[in-house]
Amino acid sequence: MRLVMRLFILLTVLLQAGLLCAQEPASSEAQWKDFPKQSVKLDGHAGFVVVPQTAAPGKPWVWRTSFPGYHAEVDEALMRNGFHVAYVNVLSMLGSEGALDVMDQFYALVREEFGLAEKPALEAVSRGGLHAYRYAARRPERIACIYADVPVMDLKSWPLKAKADKQVQDAMHFYGFKNEEELKAFKGNPVDLLAPIAAAKIPLRHVISLNDETVPPEENTLEAKRRLNKLGWDIELVIVKEGDVKKKGHHFPLPEAAESARFIMKHTVAERKTSEPQRPTAQSKPKAEAFYTPKQDRAGMTSDTPIDKTLPNVLILGDSISIGYTRQVREGLKGKANVIRPNANCGDTRNGLAQIEKWLGDGNWQVIHFNWGLHDLCYRNPELKTPGQRDKVKGTLSVPLPEYEKNIETLVERLKKTRAKLIFATTTIVPEGEEGRFVGDDEKYNAVAERVMNRHGVIINDLHATTKAFPPGMFAGSGNVHYTAEGSAKLAAQVAAKVEAALPAPRHATQTKSVLLVGDAVGAQYAESVRNLLQPRIAVQFLAAPVGGKAEVDAFLAQFPALSAKRDLVVYAGVLEAARVSPETGKPELSTAQFRQFLEGFAKSDIRGKKLPGTTKWIWATSVPVLEGNTTISVPQVEACNRTLTDLAYNRRAMLLDLHEYVRIRREDMQRPGDFLLTDAGVVLIASVVANKIEEVLLEGSEPGLPNILVLGDSIVGQYSTFLRSALLHKANVRTGGTAFDHQPDWPEIVRRQVMETEREMGRPFDLIQFNWGLHALKWAQGKEYSMERKDGYARCIPLDRYGAELEKLVTELAKTGRRLVWATTTPANNGSQPDDAIAYNTIALEIMRKHQIPVNDLHAFVTTRQLPMQGCHYPRESAERLADQIAEQLLDHIAKSRAATSTPMPSRRDFLKAPKE
Structure with a gap:
């Protein structure tokens, strides 16, 4: 001791x-x-x-x-x-x-x-x-x-x-x-x-x-x-x-x-003109010749390619690195886009601010791929006569970091006014031995730029990560920031792919579909958002559902055939109006029997003897929940009408959209306190669900020969699904489905319904399934009430110690399908829940995926590192678009890799239909 x-x-x-x-x-x-x-x-x-x-x-x-x-x-x-x-x-x-x-x-x-x-x-x-x-x-x-x-x-x-x-x-x-x-x-x-x-x-x-x-x-x-x-x-x-x-x-x-x-x-130089200790200071705008472009890259500043007015226009703004890859990007997008760039090195952000109006001109830009950074972080000595006057020992910093952030913010705000899809290319790597730049400054300037891009929802093309992995032979020389032809070609391929993914669909590619949305008071809340999500491929018109008794319903039915003529799809979401209470009697104005008769006409596509076109499709949507004590809506009538609508939908194999259940399990996020109307966040969520279902009915499998992708998950999938379909237009057909929410998931039944039955309807198997199950598991529940926050009397839907075993069952069932799988990590659960909740569940999930050798798309890391804006555990539109772009890129990459790894051809629709049924 x-x-x-x-x-x-x-x-x-x-x-x-x-x-x-x-x-x-x-x-x-x-x-x-x-x-x-x-x-x-x-x-x-x-x-x-x-x-x-x-x-x-x-x-x-x-x-x-x-x-x-x-x-x-x-x-x-x-x-x-x-x-x-x-x-x-x-x-x-x-x-x-x-x-x-x-x-x-x-x-x-x-x-x-x-x-x-x-x-x-x-x-x-x-x-x-x-x-x-x-x-x-x-x-x-x-x-x-x-x-x-x-x-x-x-x-x-x-x-x-x-x-x-x-x-x-x-x-x-x-x-x-x-x-x-x-x-x-x-x-x-x-x-x-x-x-x-x-x-x-x-x-x-x-x-x-x-x-x-x-x-x-x-x-x-x-x-x-x-x-x-x-x-x-x-x-x-x-x-x-x-x-x-x-x-x-x-x-x-x-x-x-x-x-x-x-x-x-x-x-620490052999000869100092002065021994006075000095801190670097910003210099004034460098001379034009300071924006050096090596001879082998200068051809990228010119173009003899004629403009095709039927193609979208792409503008490339950047330094000599971008000049080096522009010609090959132009070649890679030949026949798909007009690729244009200024006949100059765009230099630093100061030069960008001075020249941006000239570069944008009157052009109608669909995509702008841009970068500033490599010239901003450069130290220059005006006394030198070397190319670019680079001198990190005696020179001064071109644009200090705080000014760079301010400048890049201003430039992004200006570029956004063009309404083009914006893509920021991160600044390429500063190699060891570079004469005018410090190793590591590239990462600092990129961190600032990415923060700005995330604030504005700008797509990021990470060229820095790509060049960081380049072998020495791809650089133009030791300590040189420029690249050989091989290096520029590799960058060009990445830029072209990123730009192509952002291009709008060709004008002739998709004929506009027409949808009539018949809705109640809640439908009126989300109709405009649905319209915005689906345009221009799908045009949505809102029609208020009939309010009142039989006379009002008859009047509505009389005008309905004319209103619904030539529609590709009719969505009925008007149950609440059928449950309105009469101020005089205190009872519903429309009986359940009358409501059923009203729906029968829809179901038969036969209203007052006038048939709708046989090609018209239907979606039946239940109403959102109504709390007891409401004086304008009869709660028993709502429940009765929802049952009637559900029965008819199943009996006639119509597409059912259960908004009642969707909102019920998210009520605290989606509905106003004590009311059935939606919060702003609720409008965003419901609109994404309705738009997703409309797309599934109208667009599913619409392009034969393309890969078929199934995305399984929670309400986050519903939020980004419409943007995902847009990102994968003409590249893949996308279906979506839900994973379990309750305490005892029936995984065999869920997989049968979401995968096997859907494949039979399509007549073709899925080439890839991305799946997730996490936010539903970590929610808190008491009976049929759910919350993202821990409350007295509430318990986890699936406790952490049980989550691994349940997820293992899901993976086992999905593996039985023989389809290629990709796991998407659970996105952050920051709506009042503990900040580590999603991380803890993801940790368990990643071990299981590693065990089964299932590739992972880390959406959690994407959301946190990109600092995507959130609404509780959900996302505003700009964040949902960013998620969709990332997922589209990942899914296409997985499909390409899986095809390259096997010589087995994809089964055709005919082959699949011949396969024995389970």
């Missing part, structure tokens, strides 16, 4: 002294942070030099004086930009004269053996400040700059005042102090040796923590700053207001790592 207590006390002392802060993870002898490491030794002192993949001109380097694995973000950024990183272990010598002698030897060794630059950047962490500053005071002519992270600048502050007893003894030994009084009287601390550093104007930058109790800034960095100010020099400060309290403020996530890397890069 005593031994344990001693170890505990020792560990506590070490933590208080801040000595455990920098124990770097063990790394292999030959590697450091994924870069090759070469070891060296000097009189028993181990050291190493880390070598970049491609050395920057002049071989600049960073010299770590302590803890080389701690807060290495700056070093990693520099390594990617061609810097070497060097270190020799004299840590315990605390910057004494003996340590400085070893550092002299190390400097000579790495200069001779590795050919490193004359002036390195010194990088110090904590006690490493003793080594860095005392060495810089000894050899100021050798030092380009000093970057320090909570550096010790005075032995009296640390280790003495911090009571780091082991290091106090080290100081006594290596400095030769006889006692602590000599240590206190010592005048060779870094704070005492700043004069030669100030005289040499060595740029300085420190990161400090204001609550650092181990190395208090007041006694170290801030004291050094005061003394330097008296000498006419200064330190750049990066201030952390509060470090980790458990670590006495000495530890914290490293802030401004990229800025610190730039500080080092700016000052």
Whole structure:
């Protein structure tokens, strides 16, 4: 026990002294942070030099004086930009004269053996400040700059005042102090040796923590700053207001790592015109020639292709990368679209704002594919005569990130006014060794751009991810942002595919269908939204259902044949009006028998002796729920009319749309409190369900020879289904269906009804089934009442510990069909439920899909990373469109891969009809 207590006390002392802060993870002898490491030794002192993949001109380097694995973000950024990183272990010598002698030897060794630059950047962490500053005071002519992270600048502050007893003894030994009084009287601390550093104007930058109790800034960095100010020099400060309290403020996530890397890069050059420390500032709009386009790509700025007025128009806006792929995009979309671009490199966002009206002109654009970024993040030096004047050492940043975000927002707002489908291409990768751009800035600018695109519902074409995976042979050269012909061709194929998916359907492709929607008061709420969802392929006219008794119904029936003539589909959703209560009698004005007689006429397509065209199709929709106590609608009559309508629909094999059940299980989201009318969110949901059912009846399997896709899921499927069909028009036929909502799912029956019976109706099997079951499982329920929020007396529909077993049953049943399957992860359930609910259910689902080798479409990640706007657990129109575009792209990709993987031809309709029935 005593031994344990001693170890505990020792560990506590070490933590208080801040000595455990920098124990770097063990790394292999030959590697450091994924870069090759070469070891060296000097009189028993181990050291190493880390070598970049491609050395920057002049071989600049960073010299770590302590803890080389701690807060290495700056070093990693520099390594990617061609810097070497060097270190020799004299840590315990605390910057004494003996340590400085070893550092002299190390400097000579790495200069001779590795050919490193004359002036390195010194990088110090904590006690490493003793080594860095005392060495810089000894050899100021050798030092380009000093970057320090909570550096010790005075032995009296640390280790003495911090009571780091082991290091106090080290100081006594290596400095030769006889006692602590000599240590206190010592005048060779870094704070005492700043004069030669100030005289040499060595740029300085420190990161400090204001609550650092181990190395208090007041006694170290801030004291050094005061003394330097008296000498006419200064330190750049990066201030952390509060470090980790458990670590006495000495530890914290490293802030401004990229800025610190730039500080080092700016000052670690062989020849500096000035030693004044400067932060990059924005330059004015660069000259036109700064927007450099390599010779091999310039042909993309011209076009001799005539404009075909029958085709949609596509505008490509972008830099030289886009110029490089434009001609091949034009070729890929030949006969499908006119592909046009400005006869210029569009440059940065400042140039975009200046030229956008000229580029848009009077054009009638259907799709605009655009990018700005690579020129915005470029550093330029107007004194250079090289192409593009790129210079990330002495140049200035073209467009700083805050201005870039403002500019790109303005440009998107302008582009949206064209009413074209917008596609933003992410900025392509900045490779290591690029002369005017910092590795990693591409990701920062893309993050800002994607945030803007998500706010505006703009489609994103991730060219950055594509180019990040390019092998070196696809780049035009080392450190070159441009691509070979092969690289440009790969980008062109991706751009063409993305643009083609966004193109509107050819004008002659689909004859407009005509629908008559006969609806009640709720139908009047959602009719306009249904019309907007379905146009232009399907025209919807709303007709109010008859209100009142038999006389009103007869009058309606008299005019109905003329109103319904030449309709492809009639939707009846007027049950509520048949259940209206008479103010005089307090009873329904229409009896159940009269309502049945009214519906019989519809069912027979024979109204008052006048038959409708035999091609007219029908959908029967039940009414939404009505709460007890309503004085205008009879609840018993609503229930009776719904039963009557349901019976007739089943008996006559009409298409039934059960809006009553759909709304009942989502009542809290969809209906106004105490009323049967819909909320705004309810209107959106019902409209999507009705539009989806109309499309299924009119458009299902309308194009033989195309793949047939079934999408099974919850109400989210209903929201994006119409947009999914539009996205897959002339590419695939789409059917949708629902998965279970209740406590005891009958999966064999659900699969039989949704898959097998639907296939028999179509006369052809599904080529692909995307399925999901999650939001229905994680809802809370009490009897027939449901909620996304946890309430007293409510229980999970399917608890998490049971979800895996139930989902396994669904997968087993679907697998029996022999159809290709894709799992869609459950979208976020953020309508008051715990934020981790969907994540927890998805985690279980992903394990099951991995077990069955079922590919996954991660909709949850898509929604969260794209920050799609939500309405509870549902989505507004723009988000539903984004989901549909993503799903369409994924489904087509899965179909293409599955066809490529097998030589077995798809069964034909004739073959399928010959197959034995189960």
